[in-house]
Amino acid sequence: MHEKKYLILYSTQEGQTYKIAQYMAQELGESHCNLINLHEAHTVDFGLYHTLIIGASIRYGRFNKKLYRFIDRHLAQLNAADAYFYSVNLTARKEGKDTPEGSVYIQTFLKKSPWKPKKIGVFAGALLYPRYSWFDRMMIQLIMRMTKGETDTSKEVEYTNWEKVTQFTKSIEKSL
Structure with missing residues:
Protein backbone atom coordinates (compact mmCIF):
# COMPACT_ATOMS: atom_id res chain seq x y z
CA MET A 1 0.00 0.00 0.00
CA HIS A 2 1.30 3.42 -0.97
CA GLU A 3 1.67 5.81 1.92
CA LYS A 4 -0.22 9.12 1.72
CA LYS A 5 2.04 12.12 1.37
CA TYR A 6 0.97 15.72 1.59
CA LEU A 7 2.96 18.74 0.53
CA ILE A 8 1.79 21.94 2.19
CA LEU A 9 3.28 25.08 0.70
CA TYR A 10 2.62 28.38 2.41
CA SER A 11 3.12 32.07 1.65
CA THR A 12 2.92 34.05 4.88
CA GLN A 13 3.58 37.60 6.06
CA GLU A 14 3.30 37.44 9.85
CA GLY A 15 3.10 33.67 10.33
CA GLN A 16 -0.64 32.89 10.57
CA THR A 17 -0.71 31.06 7.22
CA TYR A 18 2.21 28.95 8.42
CA LYS A 19 0.41 28.32 11.74
CA ILE A 20 -2.62 27.08 9.77
CA ALA A 21 -0.33 24.88 7.63
CA GLN A 22 1.14 23.36 10.82
CA TYR A 23 -2.36 22.74 12.18
CA MET A 24 -3.38 21.00 8.94
CA ALA A 25 -0.25 18.85 9.10
CA GLN A 26 -1.21 17.78 12.64
CA GLU A 27 -4.72 16.92 11.44
CA LEU A 28 -3.35 14.90 8.49
CA GLY A 29 -0.59 13.25 10.51
CA GLU A 30 2.68 15.13 10.60
CA SER A 31 4.71 12.11 9.47
CA HIS A 32 2.77 12.19 6.19
CA CYS A 33 3.31 15.91 5.55
CA ASN A 34 6.05 18.16 4.27
CA LEU A 35 5.73 21.89 4.97
CA ILE A 36 7.69 24.24 2.71
CA ASN A 37 7.75 28.02 2.51
CA LEU A 38 6.52 28.74 -1.03
CA HIS A 39 8.99 31.65 -1.26
CA GLU A 40 11.85 29.16 -0.83
CA ALA A 41 10.41 26.37 -3.00
CA HIS A 42 12.53 26.81 -6.11
CA THR A 43 12.27 23.17 -7.18
CA VAL A 44 9.53 20.83 -6.06
CA ASP A 45 9.25 17.15 -6.96
CA PHE A 46 5.48 16.86 -7.16
CA GLY A 47 5.85 13.14 -7.87
CA LEU A 48 6.71 12.51 -4.22
CA TYR A 49 3.25 13.60 -3.03
CA HIS A 50 -0.32 12.45 -3.46
CA THR A 51 -1.79 15.78 -2.45
CA LEU A 52 -0.69 19.39 -2.66
CA ILE A 53 -2.08 22.17 -0.47
CA ILE A 54 -1.08 25.79 -1.03
CA GLY A 55 -1.91 28.48 1.52
CA ALA A 56 -1.39 32.19 1.00
CA SER A 57 -2.12 35.34 2.96
CA ILE A 58 -3.50 38.64 1.79
CA ARG A 59 -1.64 41.86 2.54
CA TYR A 60 -3.13 45.19 1.47
CA GLY A 61 -5.66 43.39 -0.71
CA ARG A 62 -3.21 41.20 -2.61
CA PHE A 63 -1.48 37.85 -2.55
CA ASN A 64 2.31 37.93 -2.72
CA LYS A 65 3.53 38.05 -6.34
CA LYS A 66 5.65 34.98 -5.63
CA LEU A 67 2.44 32.93 -5.38
CA TYR A 68 1.52 33.81 -8.97
CA ARG A 69 5.10 33.19 -10.16
CA PHE A 70 5.04 29.76 -8.48
CA ILE A 71 1.72 28.93 -10.14
CA ASP A 72 2.98 30.06 -13.57
CA ARG A 73 6.19 28.05 -13.18
CA HIS A 74 4.40 24.87 -12.05
CA LEU A 75 1.02 25.15 -13.78
CA ALA A 76 1.17 21.79 -15.58
CA GLN A 77 2.08 19.95 -12.37
CA LEU A 78 -0.59 21.80 -10.36
CA ASN A 79 -3.25 20.97 -12.92
CA ALA A 80 -2.20 17.31 -12.93
CA ALA A 81 -2.01 17.12 -9.11
CA ASP A 82 -4.62 16.60 -6.44
CA ALA A 83 -4.20 20.27 -5.46
CA TYR A 84 -6.04 22.52 -3.01
CA PHE A 85 -5.75 26.16 -1.99
CA TYR A 86 -6.53 28.22 1.08
CA TYR A 105 -9.72 38.05 -2.95
CA ILE A 106 -10.58 34.54 -4.13
CA GLN A 107 -12.78 35.87 -6.92
CA THR A 108 -9.88 38.05 -8.10
CA PHE A 109 -7.48 35.10 -7.74
CA LEU A 110 -9.71 32.87 -9.87
CA LYS A 111 -9.82 35.52 -12.62
CA LYS A 112 -6.08 36.21 -12.46
CA SER A 113 -4.70 32.69 -12.02
CA PRO A 114 -4.70 30.01 -14.71
CA TRP A 115 -4.75 27.37 -11.92
CA LYS A 116 -8.13 26.18 -10.69
CA PRO A 117 -7.69 24.30 -7.37
CA LYS A 118 -9.93 21.30 -6.60
CA LYS A 119 -11.23 23.03 -3.50
CA ILE A 120 -10.63 26.40 -1.85
CA GLY A 121 -10.75 27.35 1.83
CA VAL A 122 -10.99 30.89 3.17
CA PHE A 123 -9.85 31.49 6.73
CA ALA A 124 -9.63 34.54 8.91
CA GLY A 125 -6.12 35.45 9.93
CA ALA A 126 -4.69 37.16 12.96
CA LEU A 127 -4.32 40.82 13.81
CA LEU A 128 -0.87 41.23 15.34
CA TYR A 129 -0.47 44.97 15.88
CA PRO A 130 2.61 44.85 18.18
CA ARG A 131 4.56 42.88 15.55
CA TYR A 132 3.92 45.30 12.69
CA SER A 133 6.16 48.15 11.64
CA TRP A 134 4.85 51.60 12.53
CA PHE A 135 3.61 52.15 8.97
CA ASP A 136 1.85 48.78 8.74
CA ARG A 137 0.31 49.29 12.19
CA MET A 138 -1.17 52.65 11.13
CA MET A 139 -2.38 51.37 7.74
CA ILE A 140 -3.96 48.24 9.18
CA GLN A 141 -5.53 50.27 11.98
CA LEU A 142 -7.08 52.56 9.34
CA ILE A 143 -8.40 49.55 7.40
CA MET A 144 -9.78 48.02 10.61
CA ARG A 145 -11.47 51.32 11.53
CA MET A 146 -13.14 51.41 8.10
CA THR A 147 -14.28 47.77 8.43
CA LYS A 148 -15.38 48.14 12.07
CA GLY A 149 -12.63 45.92 13.42
CA GLU A 150 -10.19 46.06 16.34
CA THR A 151 -8.23 49.33 16.43
CA ASP A 152 -6.33 49.01 19.73
CA THR A 153 -2.72 48.75 18.50
CA SER A 154 -1.56 47.11 21.72
CA LYS A 155 -3.63 43.98 20.97
CA GLU A 156 -3.10 40.73 19.16
CA VAL A 157 -6.32 39.04 18.05
CA GLU A 158 -6.53 35.64 16.38
CA TYR A 159 -9.66 35.38 14.24
CA THR A 160 -8.93 31.96 12.73
CA ASN A 161 -11.83 29.53 13.10
CA TRP A 162 -9.93 26.31 13.77
CA GLU A 163 -13.05 24.16 13.38
CA LYS A 164 -13.41 25.52 9.85
CA VAL A 165 -9.75 24.63 9.16
CA THR A 166 -10.44 21.11 10.48
CA GLN A 167 -13.47 20.73 8.20
CA PHE A 168 -11.47 21.85 5.17
CA THR A 169 -8.62 19.47 6.04
CA LYS A 170 -11.01 16.55 6.55
CA SER A 171 -12.66 17.28 3.18
CA ILE A 172 -9.22 16.99 1.54
CA GLU A 173 -8.56 13.72 3.34
CA LYS A 174 -11.95 12.30 2.28
CA SER A 175 -11.40 13.19 -1.37
CA LEU A 176 -8.41 10.83 -1.65
Whole structure:
Protein backbone atom coordinates (compact mmCIF):
# COMPACT_ATOMS: atom_id res chain seq x y z
CA MET A 1 0.00 0.00 0.00
CA HIS A 2 1.30 3.42 -0.97
CA GLU A 3 1.67 5.81 1.92
CA LYS A 4 -0.22 9.12 1.72
CA LYS A 5 2.04 12.12 1.37
CA TYR A 6 0.97 15.72 1.59
CA LEU A 7 2.96 18.74 0.53
CA ILE A 8 1.79 21.94 2.19
CA LEU A 9 3.28 25.08 0.70
CA TYR A 10 2.62 28.38 2.41
CA SER A 11 3.12 32.07 1.65
CA THR A 12 2.92 34.05 4.88
CA GLN A 13 3.58 37.60 6.06
CA GLU A 14 3.30 37.44 9.85
CA GLY A 15 3.10 33.67 10.33
CA GLN A 16 -0.64 32.89 10.57
CA THR A 17 -0.71 31.06 7.22
CA TYR A 18 2.21 28.95 8.42
CA LYS A 19 0.41 28.32 11.74
CA ILE A 20 -2.62 27.08 9.77
CA ALA A 21 -0.33 24.88 7.63
CA GLN A 22 1.14 23.36 10.82
CA TYR A 23 -2.36 22.74 12.18
CA MET A 24 -3.38 21.00 8.94
CA ALA A 25 -0.25 18.85 9.10
CA GLN A 26 -1.21 17.78 12.64
CA GLU A 27 -4.72 16.92 11.44
CA LEU A 28 -3.35 14.90 8.49
CA GLY A 29 -0.59 13.25 10.51
CA GLU A 30 2.68 15.13 10.60
CA SER A 31 4.71 12.11 9.47
CA HIS A 32 2.77 12.19 6.19
CA CYS A 33 3.31 15.91 5.55
CA ASN A 34 6.05 18.16 4.27
CA LEU A 35 5.73 21.89 4.97
CA ILE A 36 7.69 24.24 2.71
CA ASN A 37 7.75 28.02 2.51
CA LEU A 38 6.52 28.74 -1.03
CA HIS A 39 8.99 31.65 -1.26
CA GLU A 40 11.85 29.16 -0.83
CA ALA A 41 10.41 26.37 -3.00
CA HIS A 42 12.53 26.81 -6.11
CA THR A 43 12.27 23.17 -7.18
CA VAL A 44 9.53 20.83 -6.06
CA ASP A 45 9.25 17.15 -6.96
CA PHE A 46 5.48 16.86 -7.16
CA GLY A 47 5.85 13.14 -7.87
CA LEU A 48 6.71 12.51 -4.22
CA TYR A 49 3.25 13.60 -3.03
CA HIS A 50 -0.32 12.45 -3.46
CA THR A 51 -1.79 15.78 -2.45
CA LEU A 52 -0.69 19.39 -2.66
CA ILE A 53 -2.08 22.17 -0.47
CA ILE A 54 -1.08 25.79 -1.03
CA GLY A 55 -1.91 28.48 1.52
CA ALA A 56 -1.39 32.19 1.00
CA SER A 57 -2.12 35.34 2.96
CA ILE A 58 -3.50 38.64 1.79
CA ARG A 59 -1.64 41.86 2.54
CA TYR A 60 -3.13 45.19 1.47
CA GLY A 61 -5.66 43.39 -0.71
CA ARG A 62 -3.21 41.20 -2.61
CA PHE A 63 -1.48 37.85 -2.55
CA ASN A 64 2.31 37.93 -2.72
CA LYS A 65 3.53 38.05 -6.34
CA LYS A 66 5.65 34.98 -5.63
CA LEU A 67 2.44 32.93 -5.38
CA TYR A 68 1.52 33.81 -8.97
CA ARG A 69 5.10 33.19 -10.16
CA PHE A 70 5.04 29.76 -8.48
CA ILE A 71 1.72 28.93 -10.14
CA ASP A 72 2.98 30.06 -13.57
CA ARG A 73 6.19 28.05 -13.18
CA HIS A 74 4.40 24.87 -12.05
CA LEU A 75 1.02 25.15 -13.78
CA ALA A 76 1.17 21.79 -15.58
CA GLN A 77 2.08 19.95 -12.37
CA LEU A 78 -0.59 21.80 -10.36
CA ASN A 79 -3.25 20.97 -12.92
CA ALA A 80 -2.20 17.31 -12.93
CA ALA A 81 -2.01 17.12 -9.11
CA ASP A 82 -4.62 16.60 -6.44
CA ALA A 83 -4.20 20.27 -5.46
CA TYR A 84 -6.04 22.52 -3.01
CA PHE A 85 -5.75 26.16 -1.99
CA TYR A 86 -6.53 28.22 1.08
CA SER A 87 -6.48 31.95 1.63
CA VAL A 88 -5.88 33.76 4.91
CA ASN A 89 -7.16 37.31 5.37
CA LEU A 90 -8.70 39.56 8.00
CA THR A 91 -11.94 40.24 6.12
CA ALA A 92 -12.80 36.55 6.45
CA ARG A 93 -13.56 37.29 10.11
CA LYS A 94 -16.96 38.42 8.81
CA GLU A 95 -19.60 35.87 7.89
CA GLY A 96 -20.15 35.70 4.16
CA LYS A 97 -16.61 36.86 3.43
CA ASP A 98 -15.26 33.52 4.67
CA THR A 99 -16.25 31.47 1.60
CA PRO A 100 -14.72 31.30 -1.88
CA GLU A 101 -17.90 32.82 -3.31
CA GLY A 102 -17.97 35.67 -0.78
CA SER A 103 -14.26 36.46 -0.81
CA VAL A 104 -13.34 39.23 -3.23
CA TYR A 105 -9.72 38.05 -2.95
CA ILE A 106 -10.58 34.54 -4.13
CA GLN A 107 -12.78 35.87 -6.92
CA THR A 108 -9.88 38.05 -8.10
CA PHE A 109 -7.48 35.10 -7.74
CA LEU A 110 -9.71 32.87 -9.87
CA LYS A 111 -9.82 35.52 -12.62
CA LYS A 112 -6.08 36.21 -12.46
CA SER A 113 -4.70 32.69 -12.02
CA PRO A 114 -4.70 30.01 -14.71
CA TRP A 115 -4.75 27.37 -11.92
CA LYS A 116 -8.13 26.18 -10.69
CA PRO A 117 -7.69 24.30 -7.37
CA LYS A 118 -9.93 21.30 -6.60
CA LYS A 119 -11.23 23.03 -3.50
CA ILE A 120 -10.63 26.40 -1.85
CA GLY A 121 -10.75 27.35 1.83
CA VAL A 122 -10.99 30.89 3.17
CA PHE A 123 -9.85 31.49 6.73
CA ALA A 124 -9.63 34.54 8.91
CA GLY A 125 -6.12 35.45 9.93
CA ALA A 126 -4.69 37.16 12.96
CA LEU A 127 -4.32 40.82 13.81
CA LEU A 128 -0.87 41.23 15.34
CA TYR A 129 -0.47 44.97 15.88
CA PRO A 130 2.61 44.85 18.18
CA ARG A 131 4.56 42.88 15.55
CA TYR A 132 3.92 45.30 12.69
CA SER A 133 6.16 48.15 11.64
CA TRP A 134 4.85 51.60 12.53
CA PHE A 135 3.61 52.15 8.97
CA ASP A 136 1.85 48.78 8.74
CA ARG A 137 0.31 49.29 12.19
CA MET A 138 -1.17 52.65 11.13
CA MET A 139 -2.38 51.37 7.74
CA ILE A 140 -3.96 48.24 9.18
CA GLN A 141 -5.53 50.27 11.98
CA LEU A 142 -7.08 52.56 9.34
CA ILE A 143 -8.40 49.55 7.40
CA MET A 144 -9.78 48.02 10.61
CA ARG A 145 -11.47 51.32 11.53
CA MET A 146 -13.14 51.41 8.10
CA THR A 147 -14.28 47.77 8.43
CA LYS A 148 -15.38 48.14 12.07
CA GLY A 149 -12.63 45.92 13.42
CA GLU A 150 -10.19 46.06 16.34
CA THR A 151 -8.23 49.33 16.43
CA ASP A 152 -6.33 49.01 19.73
CA THR A 153 -2.72 48.75 18.50
CA SER A 154 -1.56 47.11 21.72
CA LYS A 155 -3.63 43.98 20.97
CA GLU A 156 -3.10 40.73 19.16
CA VAL A 157 -6.32 39.04 18.05
CA GLU A 158 -6.53 35.64 16.38
CA TYR A 159 -9.66 35.38 14.24
CA THR A 160 -8.93 31.96 12.73
CA ASN A 161 -11.83 29.53 13.10
CA TRP A 162 -9.93 26.31 13.77
CA GLU A 163 -13.05 24.16 13.38
CA LYS A 164 -13.41 25.52 9.85
CA VAL A 165 -9.75 24.63 9.16
CA THR A 166 -10.44 21.11 10.48
CA GLN A 167 -13.47 20.73 8.20
CA PHE A 168 -11.47 21.85 5.17
CA THR A 169 -8.62 19.47 6.04
CA LYS A 170 -11.01 16.55 6.55
CA SER A 171 -12.66 17.28 3.18
CA ILE A 172 -9.22 16.99 1.54
CA GLU A 173 -8.56 13.72 3.34
CA LYS A 174 -11.95 12.30 2.28
CA SER A 175 -11.40 13.19 -1.37
CA LEU A 176 -8.41 10.83 -1.65
